[in-house]
Amino acid sequence: MPIESDHRASDSPYIARVWHGRSSGVESLTSVATSNWELVFWEFEGAMHAAVRGPETSASTVTAAGDSESFGITFAHGASMPHLPVPRLVDAELESPYADESVFVLRGEKWAIPGPDCAEDFVRGLVHAGVVTRDPLVDEVVRGGGAEVGSRSVQRRVAAATGLTQGAIRQIDRARHAAVLLREGVPSLEVVHRLGYYDQPHMARSLRRFVGRTATGLRRDAGEPLSLLYKIEDDERF
Incomplete structure (x- = not known):
């Protein structure tokens, strides 16, 4: 397979x-819109790279020349880095000024590059150092929960933490x-009703x-490879 991924x-x-x-x-792939920011590490032609990628508000085509391996930590809604406000990173990324096979620079400090199995320990260290903070209200309301503050306050806090x-x-x-769901073979009309779209043209x-595909293209897995997709279990919040 040209692209393999696990998550x-x-x-x-x-x-x-x-x-x-x-x-x-792989020469190019479709980067699917995402509402989360992430910290990404990738190796290409023997060189290691690290970057903070902000939320993406539409699908786009990106180049992916040659063979590469990558690893990422996608942060929950409400998590942010005070020194890199998420609103500044929407539809953008900021690459680390230095990275090698073992360390990279973030907030002017060197950090050991983690692996997928120790992502939680790594983030725990970022939190302890004040590099990453969290507004729990944001994650709660994004999941469909209520808030004990006014709607304007909620809007400001969501925008500050997510950029969206x-x-x-x-x-x-x-x-x-x-x-x-469409790639799994669920009929279009069922997806429309299940996720609350007005009709099939709306979907x-x-x-x-946001995905850069039609329903037919997704079912046939046609076109450029897609960036990581995963099921959001809670249909009710849509």
Whole structure:
């Protein structure tokens, strides 16, 4: 396979997902929109790289020349880095000024590059050092929970922590979930009703914008390889 990936959930309130990927002979891929920011490490032509990638508000085509291996920590909604406000990172990334096979630089400090199995310990260290903080209210309301503060305060805190509005997060996550269901063979009409789209044209517009695919293309697995997709278990929040 030109692209292989595996991923897992995490019991850390700071982490949404931990993933590991490998590519071979891939010239380009479709980067699917995502409402989370992440810390990514990748090896290419013998050189190690590290970067913070912000949320992506639409699907895009990115180059992926040659063979490479990558590992990422996708952070939960509400987790952020005070020295790199997430709103500044929307549709952008910031590469570390230095990385080698064992360490990289973040906030002017050297950190050991973790592996997928020790992501939680690594993030725990970032939290202890004050590099990563968390607003638990944001994760709660994004999941569909209530808040004991006013709606304007909620909106400000969600925007500050994620760089996005609650509506944008919902649209992006719903499209990603729809793509997974369609690739699993769930009929389009069932996905429409299950995820609360108005109709099939509404879902089609959402898929084109956020996933860069049609429902038919997803079912046939046609087109460029896609970046990591995973099922969002809670259909009810859509």
